[in-house]
Amino acid sequence: MNPLKSIGIAPCLLALLLASPLQAEETNLEQVTLQLKWTHAFQFAGYYMAQHNGYYREAGLDVDIVVGGPNIDVVGRVLSGEADFGVATSDLLLNYAEGSPVKVLGVVYQHSPVILIMRGDKPSATMQDLAGKTIMIEEHAADLFAMFNRAGVPLDQLTCLNHTGYIEDLLTSEAHAIFAYMGNEPFVLDQMGVEHFILSPRTYGIDFYGDNFFTTQAMLTEREDVAKGFRAASVRGWQAAYNHPEKAIDIILEHYPTRMSREHLLYEARITRDLMTGLVDPGYMLPGRWEHIADTYIEIGMLDKRPDLDGFIYQPDGTMLPAWFMKAVAGATALLAILLAITVYFRHLNAKLLTINKELSDAKEAAEQANRKKTWFIANVSHDLRAPISSIIGLTNIFHHHGKSLELPDKFNAFLEQLKSGGGFLMLMLNNILDLSAFEMNAAAVRPEHFELSEWGGEIGNLVQPLANEQGVQVRIDATTATIEADRTRLSQILLNLIHNAIKFTPENGTVRIALSCSPSSLEMRVSDEGPGIPEEERERIFDMFAQGAEGPSHRSGVGLGLSIVERNTRLLGGDIRIGNAQPTGTVFTVAVPLGADSSMISAHSQMDASSPPKIVS
Numbered sequence: 001m002n003p004l005k006s007i008g009i010a011p012c013l014l015a016l017l018l019a020s021p022l023q024a025e026e027t028n029l030e031q032v033t034l035q036l037k038w039t040h041a042f043q044f045a046g047y048y049m050a051q052h053n054g055y056y057r058e059a060g061l062d063v064d065i066v067v068g069g070p071n072i073d074v075v076g077r078v079l080s081g082e083a084d085f086g087v088a089t090s091d092l093l094l095n096y097a098e099g100s101p102v103k104v105l106g107v108v109y110q111h112s113p114v115i116l117i118m119r120g121d122k123p124s125a126t127m128q129d130l131a132g133k134t135i136m137i138e139e140h141a142a143d144l145f146a147m148f149n150r151a152g153v154p155l156d157q158l159t160c161l162n163h164t165g166y167i168e169d170l171l172t173s174e175a176h177a178i179f180a181y182m183g184n185e186p187f188v189l190d191q192m193g194v195e196h197f198i199l200s201p202r203t204y205g206i207d208f209y210g211d212n213f214f215t216t217q218a219m220l221t222e223r224e225d226v227a228k229g230f231r232a233a234s235v236r237g238w239q240a241a242y243n244h245p246e247k248a249i250d251i252i253l254e255h256y257p258t259r260m261s262r263e264h265l266l267y268e269a270r271i272t273r274d275l276m277t278g279l280v281d282p283g284y285m286l287p288g289r290w291e292h293i294a295d296t297y298i299e300i301g302m303l304d305k306r307p308d309l310d311g312f313i314y315q316p317d318g319t320m321l322p323a324w325f326m327k328a329v330a331g332a333t334a335l336l337a338i339l340l341a342i343t344v345y346f347r348h349l350n351a352k353l354l355t356i357n358k359e360l361s362d363a364k365e366a367a368e369q370a371n372r373k374k375t376w377f378i379a380n381v382s383h384d385l386r387a388p389i390s391s392i393i394g395l396t397n398i399f400h401h402h403g404k405s406l407e408l409p410d411k412f413n414a415f416l417e418q419l420k421s422g423g424g425f426l427m428l429m430l431n432n433i434l435d436l437s438a439f440e441m442n443a444a445a446v447r448p449e450h451f452e453l454s455e456w457g458g459e460i461g462n463l464v465q466p467l468a469n470e471q472g473v474q475v476r477i478d479a480t481t482a483t484i485e486a487d488r489t490r491l492s493q494i495l496l497n498l499i500h501n502a503i504k505f506t507p508e509n510g511t512v513r514i515a516l517s518c519s520p521s522s523l524e525m526r527v528s529d530e531g532p533g534i535p536e537e538e539r540e541r542i543f544d545m546f547a548q549g550a551e552g553p554s555h556r557s558g559v560g561l562g563l564s565i566v567e568r569n570t571r572l573l574g575g576d577i578r579i580g581n582a583q584p585t586g587t588v589f590t591v592a593v594p595l596g597a598d599s600s601m602i603s604a605h606s607q608m609d610a611s612s613p614p615k616i617v618s
Helices: 003-028 040-054 074-081 090-095 142-150 185-192 217-222 224-245 244-253 262-274 287-299 323-359 361-401 410-440 453-471 488-503 562-572
Strands: 032-035 062-065 085-088 102-107 116-119 134-137 161-162 177-181 196-199 211-218 450-451 476-487 509-520 522-528 577-582 587-594 600-609
Touching: 003 177, 032 074, 032 102, 032 224, 040 062, 040 224, 040 244, 040 262, 074 085, 074 102, 090 102, 090 287, 102 217, 116 142, 116 185, 116 577, 142 217, 142 287, 177 185, 185 217, 185 262, 211 217, 211 224, 217 224, 224 244, 244 262, 262 450, 287 476, 287 522, 450 453, 453 488, 476 488, 488 509, 488 522, 488 587, 562 577, 562 587
Parallel strands: 032 062, 032 085, 134 161, 134 177, 476 509
Antiparallel strands: 085 211, 102 211, 116 177, 116 196, 450 476, 476 600, 509 522, 522 587, 577 587
16 A cells, blocks of 8 residues: 555544534524514614624534525514514514514514604604605504504595605605614715604504514424524524624624614614513513503504414513512512612711711811711712612513503502602602712713604603602693703703602693793703792792702602702703793793703604603604
């Protein structure tokens, strides 16, 4: 035998032996196909992360991710067997009601990204302005059709064109408004410098789920382990995408052809994270939400009756609520009692330290040292308390939203309202304490950002709604539609404290009015109440720390920090405060602050009523 030949054969045999386990592993993977409903974007980032982090492989799956597009029938491809899994919207419920054997495995977006965008050539932000106009919309955009119905605009007054999927049609066609996604078209129009308005179904109480992933009844009957593995791996992928959006964007740009820039993907990632909420795990869904969606379809005539959802919703563990949810609620009452006790202690501690500082004027250095220790202690404890309070507020929001589907007793619902109101009050107080600590340590800073004024006003309305409901007070917000550049956090502290103060002094069945308006260079926030007013002699001292006026109808005198925080934040932002009298009774606080150079005024207004509750009109 030729020794050279034997030497050459040996490496080949070694390579084959090493490759054999890998080939065996590849052979053992189950081949499945996932059909996307649109072109590659952050909208599908969880599936990309599951693929590239090896989650599908760990589940024994070799997943082929197939790109979608405007002419792709995702449900049809899954039902025909061309794909094993698909990504769909809440319209999947219509397919199920019509007899299609589909099964929803999980929901990614807890809120729908579907919106309606209007041209900005005739400034307006109401649905009524579209009566008799032409719109471009998808055939099954039920949440938008329901929005027209709730707004009192009959569909027969609209001319509907087929949606092409291109935002340019808003500029070149006869359409006055167009179907769009929150994470895509608004960014494109902003980049083009095109003025536009956004109308959201959630403004009208229509809250559909967004993207979901689904399969067929046959898959769950014949290969449930495959479906279960795909679901678990996809959920892990979405958790990774939520926690590491920039890594997901790197994967998209490197492996999945897309027309989107990195900046566009970052914008879409932010919107996606907001729609996922972070309060529940990816994939989580409740039958009550699907019932709400079915009822909306019935409302606009797309369904005759609500279908049996047991055959539609897949629950891998047989439960409707996660175990941690019920345990957390069970301990919420005790935790809130502890937090209230700590808050009373803080009030007593602050008053005592203030007295000590006055009495020890001859020992200034010792008093300043004690004050620094107090500030450090309160700031750190307050910061640590924000997380459990946030959890309480989040849990009560979820229970409040799904109260009907859970069939909770009225007494428990009333308790949740009190819990939500108390939690909101505590969160505002802790934020005030943290702000006060920052000012005392000369650590307060201004961090401007871009945000939409009327949307921000709606968020403020949602935060004060529980207290307004508890006191029997209406809160009405009138906000200019504009994108401004300012410190959103400090403006929120100013406005929340003024509104809380106004609610405290407004009698039952009274109204607190808030007006948010701006010019290219300044923002004006005006808060008026129907209380007894503030005497001239007291106006000089109301901004002093721990200063307290008479108790209002709510009998909640407060700690005396709110207006002090308002004054300090306003001064930090370079603004001013004016106090006037409302007619026939009450007080008007007007705060004016300068805006950044990139703020853009749009002459339209959105009105919100916090007693109904408030919603956002962007």
